[in-house]
Amino acid sequence: MAHSTRPMTDWRKAKLPVFAFLAPATIIYTVFMIYPLLDSIRLSFYTSVSGGDLTFVGLDNYRTILGDPGWSATFWNAFWNNMKFFAVHMLVQNPIGIALAAVLSLPQLKLRNTYRTLIFMPTMLSVVVVGFIWQLILSPVWGVGPEILDIFGLKSLFGPWLGKEGSALITLALISVWQWVGIPMMLIYAALLAIPEDLVDAAVVDGASHFEVFLHIKLPLVLPTIAMVSILTFVSNFNAFDLIYSVKGALAGPNFSTDIMGTLFYRTFFGYQLQLGSPTLGATVASLMFIIILVGVLFYLFVVQRRLSRYQL
Amino acid sequence: MYKNIRKDDASRAVIVHAVLLSYTLLALYPVFLIVINAFKTRKGIFSDPMGLPGPKTFSLEGFTKVLAKSDFEVYFFNSISVTVITIGIVLLLAAMAAWAISEYEFPGNTVLALYLAIGIMVPIRLGSVSILGLIVDLGLVNTLTALVLVYVAQGLPLAIFILTEFMHQIPKDLKEAARCDGVGEFTIFFAIILPLIRPAVATVAVFTMIPIWNDLWFPLILAPGDGKQTITLGVQQFIGQYVTDWNAVLASLTLAIIPILILYLIFSRQLIRGLTSGAVK
Amino acid sequence: MADLKLDQIRKSYGAVDVLHGVDLDVKDGEFVVFVGPSGCGKSTLLRIIAGLEDITGGDLMIDGDIVNTKSPRDRGIAMVFQSYALYPHMSVYKNMAFGLKLAKTNKAELDERVRNAAKILQLDALLDRRPAELSGGQRQRVAIGRAIVRQPKVFLFDEPLSNLDAALRVQTRIEIAKLHQKLKSTIIYVTHDQIEAMTLADKIVVLNAGNVEQVGSPMELYHHPKTRFVAGFIGSPAMNFTRVTITAVEPGRVTVQTPGGKSAVLPFEVTTDHIGTEVELGIRPEHMGLDRAGELGVDGEVEVVEKLGDSVYLYVRLANGDRVTLRAPGHCRIKIGEAVSARADAAAAHLFDRNGQAFAKLDCPEEYSAME
Structure with a gap:
């Protein structure tokens, strides 16, 4: 975010234009983004009595969600599921993204752009479509899954992964990885391209093999990008909803084993089965999500980013 | 050899x-x-x-069924309208704001830039409860306008950030030459700056478009009603309803995939250039 | 330390040939400079020697071994890059130690070699700094230090001074010359700057469009350029050229007619079949003078005067429209618009045929042929 060059023209020379240029964006952004965020936090301190009137209840909603045995079990279940969901992304998506980026940035690679375009393709599809694609492929009814595994002689490993409590969440996370791996790949690839060729040549002359060049020169130089990709992953994972909802519905079955913060928020807000929806409790869940994301972002800004200096290349 | x-x-x-x-x-x-x-x-x-x-x-029985039992063409039209209109508004408003922030020194310049950047990291979904309330109050439930307003707010922060970075690189001389010739500030923006930021426009358009086109959340809570579904929501509802009809399910997925695939293959060059341009660091 | 031999080295990228068969012998301990205009292939040739580019044809020998397919690390070379290419995330110490570390050199030896190099280059106090915290000149020294610690058989320098300001460039040039004397190593140095080439080299290789134009000592190139290209490239300001017609030929003497219509007899060995053809006559600005005697003369009007202190360059327009540069002593008071008449010795002339090849010059006085 280096604003190396400062603004140059004194605004007083052009008062009206400055205001006119800024106002539309600032107003829409404030009304439809900042105000709702703040208002949601405000709502989390209220409860709605019948008729829609709001009563201030302090931290009661938070006590309910974190303290009430039923609610707290649900909340922590969603939270830990979400952490697992994030962990799978960190452990699978980012390493694969880095590896693909490293391979794609090898010198003299033919068909580089073709590979890049094709591998990025799933990222363009809607999460809903991706969810259904894999639901069909993994469906024991259809039998494509076992048939593909059979090619590698692994047919016996096949199971109804999406349907089993133990494997549903991991499977969904892997589906998400399959879709989104293009993003870390692209961002890291771009960072790798920004490394001057001279630096790589110097390392080669110094006696480094391709792998050593990657390990000692390229990887340290793209660490800030990897950190940025990680925080983007964190935010989007704790904000995820579409995939679980389209494959598993709002109930995030089986037996809430795929419930994450996004689906919990939706159910709390709109209700499900016999449970009535509650905007104020929904706002409370949203505020808790906000806190989680904020902690992550602050950790990134003040701990990770400070330690990783971005080198002038 | x-x-x-x-x-x-x-x-x-x-x-x-x-x-x-x-x-x-x-x-x-x-x-x-x-x-x-x-x-x-x-x-x-x-x-x-x-x-x-x-x-x-x-x-082609799947396709016949899908086309008979749902309004895919309407969903498409909705998705395309919402996406195109949003991109247009985001580009214009973000370019204006980015220009003001990068060009003029005014009190609170840095603070405003930071304020506008909050939305890059904080997902707009977290404000859904109040957004729904707001849309109800405005009488915009089940309208595409509601989606456009929310998506514009969602797209602005990153767009402003990218364009501000880009505008810092426009040579000062260009603007000063124009000012010396007595050109007004609005004319400088529309006639000189807008044409110059064209390379960044592709990047911004990509980052604005992908999350909007694929979004399920806001269509679900703001405009789930008949005739206003986007393609993502439409497919989701259709499959939910005909889940056992494999022909129809496969056909509806294909109908959702193919246009995106074609668009992607046509625009992949610009799109990937946008992603790898290093605009997002 | 090692000798180096290039045998018909060719390089092409697809259908584009950038080197058309380069032959060269570099002796152990020699300082060789590749010089030429940008795009002449000098950097490509250096990168081929380094092993950073594949060879399309021909053989490259270091110490008698063909190294065409050897990777850079097995060639015993070290290279200093134009951009310095210092690893931004490593300290000066680590930058210099990187190559040794990869080679699994034992710690004590590594430390000694790094500290030794640092001492030679006066980097002792900077070992813990990052490249970003160094000045341009310091970075340059780190880049050289990184090469020194590896104790290579051959040092390769790719335009190492081009990112320094003028004063630092002269200073570093001298440092490099001293370093060469101290290390007695084989050095191959690429530059587009002919002054760097003249001052540093034992042997200069002038490259043009992928061909070697001439190989020789600095004075050899200055006094006996084999081609018009070399004549024009070496020397500053550049040699003056004018077209003349050969009217008569005798053994060891040739009579030419200058554009002004005058005749002059020059000491060149020219075959009779050249009679009547146009050739190019070249004279260096410093060999022309206003108060000189000499067989060759031009008259014209001064267009521009450049005062350099110890001397003055006069840019003179001749009657036929040709322009000639000449050097006058610093006290010269000639002004723009004045008519001047300059003269030069016939022995100072260079004569090139239509293909730009020099005719052999005979009976050269010391002033025009001094060799080391």
């Missing part, structure tokens, strides 16, 4: 291509599988799922 090619280089190339090819296959095959099976009879889908549609198995 092959005596001068290092042996390990040749074998390395083989391994590299094997790796990339297998991953490409992993990325594309599932999509390919859905698309080919959409063109088969129900029997064909189950008896030979991995085969291409042949004379015996070819059938």
